[in-house]
């Protein structure tokens with residue numbers, strides 16, 4: 001006879017393969033929305049949290065459940081809203097014209113979902129009160145089962161929609177509906193006796209998540225995603241602790257094994273993601289913090305955690321070991337991220353996304369909740385694949401990202417830069433004159449455009465040039481910026497139709513014909529040393545062939561290196577001219593010069 005555990009394992013594996021397959025079809029254009037979409041779907045920990053917060057498991061469990069509900073609902077509401085905000089921006093030139101003529105679906109409609117859940121909760125609370133503490137008429141558990149089946153299908157449809165910007169919004173709407181169904185179904189769970197803490201937790205979470213989802217600028221998407229992962233992981237960890245506490249460790253090996261994974265992965269993902277968010281927000285130093293013997297120390301700590309997990313499976317009642325194990329997992333998360341530079345955080349975030357998914361799936365095994373196993377597996381596969389894609393685009397291994405302390409800029413780099421040769425500079429007025437003789441310009445944006453928030457200036461300049469009859473194309477490197485697809489989101493925000501954005505393979509053949517390559521805050525992704533200099537850390541990374549254009553203009557503030565910490569040979573090319581200054585200010589000056 002097939003046991004529940006076996007069924008769970010089959011579901012986990014099949015969902016993982018399905019997720020991997022679907023996510024390979026998501027174009028790089030949509031990689032940032034994909035990260036926040038899977039983050040929202042990972043908020044499925046809400047279903048487990050709701051039961052813990054509403055059941056009569058004791059005050060500690062209720063308190064932990066309440067915190068978990070708050071964290072998960074922040075993820076769900078914030079994640080879906082910001083994904084929709086991003087997806088709404090992706091339009092072709094044709095869509096932009098059509099949009100002016102017809103009424104559009106308003107993303108604020110998504111706010112209706114938490115309102116609907118809140119309304120239902122209030123109704124159930126009232127019914128519960130009428131029935132003096134117990135649900136007056138429990139709907140059959142079948143409702144729960146079927147709502148989970150339908151929501152699993154909707155989540156899969158949602159991710160499938162992300163394979164094209166055309167269907168992505170509709171897909172995400174289906175996924176949000178799936179989440180709503182799963183949560184509503186869970187509200188009828190037979191163990192729930194009170195809705196008080198669920199209502200308060202959902203209300204706080206929706207408020208925080210909604211504010212973040214609607215207000216956070218697109219340039220802060222990486223840190224929001226990291227923060228959101230940390231909340232989801234905390235929810236999974238707390239639910240695990242609550243389960244352990246309420247059974248006083250009297251758990252079978254089949255439950256203790258996933259529970260160990262749940263609290264350990266949840267714990268380390270929580271602190272690791274918090275660190276990642278703080279580094280990206282600039283609250284902590286962004287450079288790698290290293291010390292002697294760091295990797296050995298971290299690996300030893302990991303070994304202790306693994307041994308504790310095994311010990312707990314054999315001796316599940318050893319409470320002190322359990323709590324020490326959880327504490328060590330929290331510490332390990334911090335130590336794991338400290339030696340990684342801020343610029344590598346996107347890979348870390350994607351990996352932590354994958355861990356968060358695994359923690360959710362483990363929680364699904366503990367509670368024997370199939371929908372959590374499915375979404376956890378989908379999320380795990382997505383994060384894993386995205387981190388692999390990023391590493392591949394940077395020509396680095398995941399081991400190098402995690403343990404290489406990459407981006408640690410050694411002293412003396414600037415001195416070395418100066419010794420390389422002469423660099424030509426250009427003023428905005430001179431550049432404006434130069435545009436008169438141009439017929440085709442390729443714009444290559446990079447991280448500096450995000451820092452300067454210059455995407456609107458770039459789009460305005462491109463429009464002005466196009467009005468003057470110049471052919472303008474955008475060259476998008478897969479790892480330009482600090483998130484996969486970062487440049488696509490920023491340019492979409494500035495209303496650049498996505499059919500004007502060219503991926504690296506598509507655009508590289510055009511550079512040789514272009515009159516000018518205009519590099520806006522990009523550095524590493526344009527460094528020709530990546531092609532031939534075997535001693536360069538960038539060697540092997542595919543780059544944008546900007547050096548093949550007839551002229552090159554680079555907008556950046558100084559000769560400082562980019563993320564990799566290495567000098568860019570492009571700047572010493574006789575056809576290259578540097579326009580020093582903040583990219584946004586430089587663009588304003590170019591604009592003024594062009595108009596005058």
Ligand code: NAP
Pocket residue numbers: 343344345346347390394445446447448449451452478479480481482483484485486520521522523524525526555556557558559560561562563564581582583584
């Ligand atoms: P980059 O190599 O980090 O260079 C960005 C440049 O922007 C800097 O040299 C900086 O020079 C300039 N800059 C900063 N602020 C500016 C401002 N306000 N105005 C004008 N310029 C400004 O960026 P990239 O070329 O986009 O390359 C991305 C790097 O990140 C790659 O090495 C990639 O491997 C790595 N990475 C990317 C991802 C991802 O998913 N996208 C993930 C992990 C790692 P100044 O200081 O002189 O202004």
